[in-house]
């Protein structure tokens with residue numbers, strides 16, 4: 001558990017963090033959000049003592065961090081900085097294992113761990129371990145930054161806008177991956193972002209800051225449903241009902257999907273089902289290839305690209321809605337890792353969720 005008690009940080013005359021108190025429970029993700037300059041990075045850096053508080057106390061599992069040796073403290077804390085900070089002359093494997101090298105962990109063990117982490121973040125070790133940072137996309141570099149922070153398996157992660165430099169589409173992919181990792185690893189995470197959708201999707205709790213102070217610390221749903229004052233209302237914006245969809249993963253709304261093998265599509269008869277239901281079509285390897293559409297001469301197959309229409313169980317309902325609107329279909333397929341259809345999300349369910357009383 002991380003606990004801040006009345007923590008203040010001055011830089012000369014500037015009060016960057018002003019008497020802040022909050023707690024992050026073990027295994028939870030707490031997201032700090034707020035306008036530029038409100039004190040998010042300063043708050044984060046005081047946890048691993050890259051900065052020392054001017055007053056107040058920060059403790060980890062009941063121990064005051066100012067009484068711990070900085071080096072020992074940092075061993076238990078992974079840190080992901082916004083600019084990723086990969087060393088350009090080192091390959092991916094050495095970048096990931098850099099701290100372990102400093103700790104003189106033997107090479108074989110370091111390399112094994114680096115490969116393990118590449119697998120974990122969804123990059124093929126064969127393909128990536130010897131690449132250099134300039135050979136990576138922005139999103140891949142961000143993932144390597146996360147892998148490096150996880151290398152020593154620290155119980156606590158500090159993440160300062162880890163996906164900030166990534167375009168919106170890739171950012172959603174990284175967020176989904178983060179949720180998947182977090183489910184498996186259950187780290188205690190303090191996460192900084194500028195992006196409200198990201199905050200409500202990833203946070204168990206969200207802290208909205210302004211001028212170094214906490215304005216509201218609440219669950220994502222409460223931040224949207226019950227903004228404490230005008231500042232929060234303005235920050236959250238007019239479309240908070242829609243934003244709320246980001247709080248819900250698709251997995252709670254999966255319906256059974258009707259699907260058919262490609263070679264049987266020609267002889268399909270809808271068996272009395274309504275014309276609105278979607279029939280997904282799969283190919284030889286059972287992966288999604290398209291959907292059936294009724295035409296004057298019976299049914300024909302519309303080809304679909306799984307990565308363009310599909311969502312995964314950890315996608316948000318907001319993502320499902322945007323896929324659905326983007327494709328103009330009544331349901332989106334929920335896919336497993338091999339692009340096989342495991343169910344679908346339907347528009348009426350999204351509408352109902354959206355209309356549920358805030």
Ligand SMILES: Nc1ncnc2c1ncn2[C@@H]1O[C@H](COP(=O)(O)OP(=O)(O)OP(=O)(O)O)[C@@H](O)[C@H]1O
Pocket residue numbers: 011014015016034035036037038039040041042043
């Ligand atoms: N080393 C420093 N010396 C003096 N003032 C600083 C220093 N670092 C930060 N500040 C000031 O402290 C305040 C908080 O900065 P901080 O970096 O914590 O903000 P932030 O919320 O992370 O902003 P951003 O969203 O832009 O990253 C700002 O007013 C900033 O100008």
Ligand SMILES: [Mg+2]
Pocket residue numbers: 040041042
């Ligand atoms: Mg910052």
